[in-house]
Amino acid sequence: MNENKNPFDILVRFVQWTMDILARAVVAFLDGMNDAVEHSSSPLFGVVATFLPFALPIPVAFMTATSAERFFAWDAWQAVTLGIGLEGLGLLVWVWLVESLISDDPQLRGASTFLASIATAYEITLIVLNVVLALNDGAGIVFGLGLFLICLLPAMSAAMYGFQRRQTRLNIAAKEAERKAETERLRQEKRQDRKEAQELKLKYASDTKAEAIKTIKPFRK
Amino acid sequence: MKNKSLWSSFQGCVIAVMPLVVSTLVSIAAYKFFQRQTFPPFVVMATAVVVWMLVFVITYSIKQNLGEQDHERE
Numbered sequence: 001m002n003e004n005k006n007p008f009d010i011l012v013r014f015v016q017w018t019m020d021i022l023a024r025a026v027v028a029f030l031d032g033m034n035d036a037v038e039h040s041s042s043p044l045f046g047v048v049a050t051f052l053p054f055a056l057p058i059p060v061a062f063m064t065a066t067s068a069e070r071f072f073a074w075d076a077w078q079a080v081t082l083g084i085g086l087e088g089l090g091l092l093v094w095v096w097l098v099e100s101l102i103s104d105d106p107q108l109r110g111a112s113t114f115l116a117s118i119a120t121a122y123e124i125t126l127i128v129l130n131v132v133l134a135l136n137d138g139a140g141i142v143f144g145l146g147l148f149l150i151c152l153l154p155a156m157s158a159a160m161y162g163f164q165r166r167q168t169r170l171n172i173a174a175k176e177a178e179r180k181a182e183t184e185r186l187r188q189e190k191r192q193d194r195k196e197a198q199e200l201k202l203k204y205a206s207d208t209k210a211e212a213i214k215t216i217k218p219f220r221k
Numbered sequence: 222m223k224n225k226s227l228w229s230s231f232q233g234c235v236i237a238v239m240p241l242v243v244s245t246l247v248s249i250a251a252y253k254f255f256q257r258q259t260f261p262p263f264v265v266m267a268t269a270v271v272v273w274m275l276v277f278v279i280t281y282s283i284k285q286n287l288g289e290q291d292h293e294r295e
Contacts, residue, residue, distance in 0.1 A: 023227050030230035037237040045281045048274045055274060059267040066261050143258045150268060153275075 053161035057087035057154035063147065064129055071133045086126065091158045093118045098162025119155070126151045240280035248273035 006012075065083035068074045074082070097119050100112040130151055135144045252269035260268070 027227050027230045030227075030234040034230065034234045034237045037234075037241070041237070041240065041281060045278065049278050052271075052274050052278060056271050059264050059271055062261070062267060063264050066264065140258070143260075146255065146258055146260075153271070157275075 049164075053091065053157045056157040057091060060126065060130075060150055060154055061087040063150065064126065067129050067133055071129075071137070086122070087154060090119075090122045090126070090154050091161075093122055094155050094158030095162040095165065098159050099166065102163070102166060123151070123155060236284065240277050240284055243280050244273045244277035247276045 061083035062080075063083075064086055065076075065079040068079035068082050069076060072079075093115055097112065097115040100108045100115055103109055127148065131144050131148045134147060135141075248269045251272040252265060255265040255268050
């Protein structure tokens with residue numbers, strides 16, 4: 001074999017070793033980061049999704065308060081009360097409207113027209129208070145459009161919350177039914193076990209008795 | 222093999238941080254936009270936070286759904 005050794009082999013091996021360590025370090029760092037983000041994202045998603053329907057109306061509530069303070073010359077506490085109250089009403093009415101539209105309950109379905117009119121009135125009040133008055137005061141069209149889109153966010157969020165609420169309730173009901181079925185199955189099994197044990201006991205008792213009668217010798221002749 | 226592992230780790234990491242990065246970028250853009258439109262400061266801040274939450278929920282849900290579809294296909 002030709003043992004023609006290159007004097008730079010050791011340098012090549014050193015570079016390979018260094019690159020290997022570097023690549024492994026980067027992989028370990030990326031994997032660690034991936035694990036950390038994946039583990040934290042799921043609970044973060046749960047928290048954010050829970051608070052989102054209640055957080056979305058906050059900017060609109062304060063914008064409504066600012067508008068009321070500016071255009072109606074209301075006191076700050078009155079304006080804030082109006083903003084928070086209006087958004088509270090909006091959240092409630094949109095959640096109930098969605099509930100009435102997708103519910104099987106005929107009484108609740110009958111209330112959908114009434115709820116839809118309240119939801120429309122709420123949206124009109126919100127848009128007039130914020131967008132129309134601001135445009136009337138000389139605000140730009142982009143400002144108005146941005147404000148209009150913000151005004152729609154709470155309604156969309158509340159509608160999604162209504163769907164989610166119904167889905168959660170259905171899931172809980174399905175789990176409850178499953179738990180009841182499992183309890184019933186266990187009860188039936190226990191009953192069957194008890195019955196079998198009793199049958200065995202009776203059989204054993206009768207066998208022992210018969211054996212005893214057969215083996216005992218009469219003491220009288 | 223090492224290169225593939227490095228590449229897949231990089232991909233996994235990018236996909237994992239994507240919802241956080243996208244939501245933060247959109248939130249910063251919303252903050253800048255509403256600030257330039259002379260909205261009140263509290264409204265600007267609250268809108269940026271809410272937009273971050275909204276975009277995070279949407280992108281994370283999309284990521285989870287795509288992951289599930291890939292899993293089913295495999």
